[in-house]
Amino acid sequence: MSQLRIYNEDNQATPLSTTNDFAEIALKLEQVGIRIERWKADKELPDDSSSKNIIAAYQAEIDKLVAEGGYQTWDVVSMHPNHPDKKKFRKKFLDEHTHTEDEVRFFVNGQGLF
Structure with missing residues (x-):
């Protein structure tokens, strides 16, 4: 939702x-x-999936965005309640910031607030 x-x-x-x-x-x-x-987040992925596996599962969707936007890089952020750097990430994402380039977010599981 x-x-x-x-x-x-x-x-x-x-x-x-x-x-x-x-x-x-x-x-x-x-x-x-x-x-x-x-997008449909309908790929079967275990809870401990690596970034590589998540990217591979959604490669077709990523390729479409890359072709449309000319993006050069992408990555995966996987957060969970026991993440060792969760406080650092929380501070980073709570601080208001802007980007000169597009920023794309796709949630396979969970939620985000922007």
Whole structure:
């Protein structure tokens, strides 16, 4: 499930709008230059899959994005409650930051907040 909450920069306590409707989410994100897609995460992978195995399982989808966007690199981030560097990653991802290039996220399992 995807959910979009839009806040006013001056009042971040209460969202201006909230929606779970994927078509509405896609439209609102498109208006600010963000593309959203849903892929099927239907490949059989064990919980301890290596980055190499995850990339191999979704190579066709990755190849499509590479062809469309000309991306040169990609990687896998695998987080779980017992990850030894979870505090470091949490701080990295909580700090607001921007990128000059596109950033693509695909969740095979779990969730992310952006």
